[in-house]
Amino acid sequence: MAVNNLVKRLQNIMRQDAGVNGDAQRIEQMVWIFFLKVYDAQEEIWECSDSAEPFQSIIPEELRWRNWAHSKDEEGRLIKDAITGEELLSFINGKLFPVLKGQNSINGTIPGIRVSADTPRGKAIVQEVFQEVNQYMKNGTLLRQMIDVVDEIDFNDTTETHTFGDIYESLLKDLQGAGRAGEFYTPRALTDFIIQMLDPKIGERVGDFAMGTGGFLISALEHLRPQLKTAADSQAFQNAVLGQEWKPFPYLLAVTNLLLHGVEHPDLHHTDSLGKPMATYHDKSQKVDVIAMNPPYGGSTEASVKQNFRTEFRSSETADLFMVLIMERLARYGRAGVIVPDGFLFGTDGTKLAIKQHLLRNFNLHTIIRLPGSIFSPYTSIATNVLFFDNDRADDAPEEYATKEVWFYRMDMPEGYKHFSKTKPMLLTHAEPIREWWSNRREIVNEENGDDKSRCFSVEEIMQSDCDFDRCKFPKDEEEVLPPKELLENYYAKRRQLEHQIDKTLQEIQDILGFKIDIDAK
Template sequence: MSLTNIIKRLQDIMRNDAGINGDAQRIEQITWILFLKIYDTKEKDWEIHDDNYRSILPENLRYKNWAIDHKDGKALTGDALLNFVNNELFPSLKNIAITPKTLISQTIIKKAFEDNNNYMKDGILLRQVINTINELNLNGFKERHAFGEIYETILKSLQSAGNAGEFYTPRAVTDFMAKMISVKLGEKIADFACGTGGFLISALKELDSQVKTTKDREIYQSCIYGIEKKALPFLLCATNLLLHDIDNPEIYHDNSLTKNISEYKQADKFDVILMNPPYGGSEKENIKNNFPVELRSSETADLFMNVIMARLKRAGRAAVILPDGFLFGTDNAKVAIKSKLLSEFNLHTVIRLPHSVFAPYTSITTNILFFTAG
């Protein structure tokens, strides 16, 4: 059965479950199971290549030990499966003990599950969903990358969830921006509102062709950095990066606006920043207080521009999607932010995007700003 048919089957099964309400919850349900399946596949790789590798998961919580139906009548299903998922699996994953020495590849499990939920209330339907997902073969490099393409289908279906525009940028746009910014192996590339990881994946595609040696592959593994505030896109991003063989994805489930920008040091800066920050939202006073008085806009996108300018290395390059409101707004904070951009950075290119790029999910007119620091 084709991968696209599997996704459709999953959606059809979940429509019969009283606990799932709408596309966003269906996608979250598919994604947490997929994440654990993909993580299980990665752990097999890590165990093969590293004799000292030890899973952070207790044996009974490893996907291979509870999710696989061996057709011997012993697979968890019905109330027993629901009880395990709701009362053992999720509480344990949310409370995994981590230390500063814990590998990113292991801390990501706790981060991915801290704000996610199992919505399904029918354990028999949940078993059907898990069995359907288990039909996906992710063991080989080609199979994993083929599934990466189908993963786009899941991301695009976010758009029908209504609020997708805030964390899904069309792949043609992210690929174009990564190509235009000309990312280079060894550079640190960031997205401070990374959503499902579109810009990070596009940057990795550009870097992949530059990998020639084992050392290059190690450098490639540590090139990207992302922060995402919302639980579902963070989980999607983590899954996306694991699919693209980033073993220790340096992504964080956090809000980029909660740190005072005066505290950023040179080590917190990046060679390249690629972003489509959230716009249309407003921020509370405690968030605005993290910025100099003259730059304290209420508009979320404006505050992200402050963070971008504060965290771009000297001679660093940025490509950022911003609404017309940023370009043409006349309130004091907007004017001050634009003045800083024009006086301290080289804004060399502005590309106006067609209305159709984000239609019909938003009618806001947007632009790509390309600029360098210093």
């Protein structure tokens, strides 16, 4: 099915309805419809399982998608008594939503669904989803049209299982306004590449604590699926991923997405990953073997959240705090691949410096991949990088360090591309040169102009530079013109870096001369 065409059809229907206003409400309207369609397909699988006990849906029979949503039979003929118009609105607003939200009773006949600590995760999700969403549409005929469009998708058809994963991203691209919907999302090719480099195995858990709609988790599941050989493998697959997301609609889409990809009881949580003291994660049960993430960046967090971190790690920037969280939650001998903005690489303020020093002293930061600025187009032109590190000590690492050396590699634009774009996004094949280099690492330097595409630096060299990770930069003529806000953010970050270097040089001069000047007094 053509995803772009599907999204446009749904948008066109909602634009005609007076009750739906703006991108957020369009997404919310789509969430519950997609969820019920996907959940019904999952229930068909549960019904056909070899379980000793017959499957019993948590949704009352008359409210299950199969019993009210179809307007056509399997032969494509119209169903005469299919509800629409005011009858459909009355059914959804007065019966479906109240019951699934858990109201006591509807007209004294249908009790609201109940969830307890003993309710299986796969069933409890239903009430969780409907606690978060609303039904905005006021025109029952248009609502029927929207339900019919979604009903065309056969989520039991393996050729269409990727359709859902593309829908939200396609909507954002079509709207050309990721910021209006909340955040931008990692290209599938990039999530697949990072997962391939981390190479999770059956029996390991993969975590993403800012998962969005679950892109990294889906890539991990697809990487693990070919490894399934036994019943024990299949059970391990069910418990292979752990996700957290604090924005409600990406979270609900992630839940639906994992159901669609065969995870019956998704271990996903609607929570602020930064909202707990880091001491909470000291227990081994809170650790994961593999972490793949694109944490939010460019934003700030509340002062109360910063209190959850050690004093030297307290930052107003979410990207910094997530780096601390990731290091805290990575299991011993675990592996991480994390996307960070350029500001983290060249930042030398006290917090960033402390975080990077902690990373080098306690983890093996072995690789940094510099990514083209347009890789997230059309969402943002912020320059980003992937940090790969292990919770282990590199062989022959200097005393007091877990890192021995850091390799830098710059991913240049593929031949024939000036920039990535909506119509020419990154493809997995574009990462092939990185994979080849990964297995046979070597420094790559242009002898004519000294341009470094790949170089290796010892941990001592990096520490002496105040943890400057800003190596193997893109040539000046390939730098993009940034929007004013991003330009200013980079300017202030680089100014702080320069001021720090000046202060350090002045301190060294004063140490040599044997006296100190109180600059503030001057």
